[in-house]
Amino acid sequence: MKLRALAHSRTGDKGNTSNISVIAYRPEDYPRLVRHVTAERVRAHFAGIVHGEVLRYELPSLGALNFVMKDALGGGVTRSLAIDAHGKSLSSALLDMEIPEEDGTD
Template identity: 55%
Template sequence: MKDAMNSRTVLLHRLAHARTGDKGNRASISVIAYDPADWPLLVEQVTEARVAGLFASRAPTRVRRYLLPRLAAMNFVLDDVLDGGVNDSLNLDTHGKTLSSLLLTLPISINNKEETS
């Protein structure tokens, strides 16, 4: 990570937007940079380990990240986070549509000299 004296923290939603899809008990969350210049920063900091930690309360059994550099985007697939999926869950959000909002709360450290959207 960058030197704390020269960096500040913003939430991911300042740098990217997200969409969520579902299939059974699996959620797919895409993160798309507003500015392609922020893409390397997102690749560095929005990792499988950090996403797994953010979703720890939902106990994913596996988190995979797929990079889409030509789109300045990435897709995360989280297994077993939908309480069984649409047909099995008593959860109010059985499709997991709000999971993208949770991901967008991930803290990102940016250099004070970098411009953000």
């Protein structure tokens, strides 16, 4: 199943760093996000785009994960208006990640 079935997302940027939040629609789905949406999987999902470290922060009281991706915006946001320099489309791309339909531990 696509991640978008369980969560929505929002992006932000600072220089050449992008951050993406992944927020569960339902609190009971948050543990599943924690298990399957890891920093390693996010880095692999964005191979070729993210060239630096990917850090994951857990916010259980919000049912959210926040990913900080370094060296992810092609040098920063002020180079060209012809591309998505702010990385706003990265949230949509992340929600396209496949996660297991049912893993028996939810």
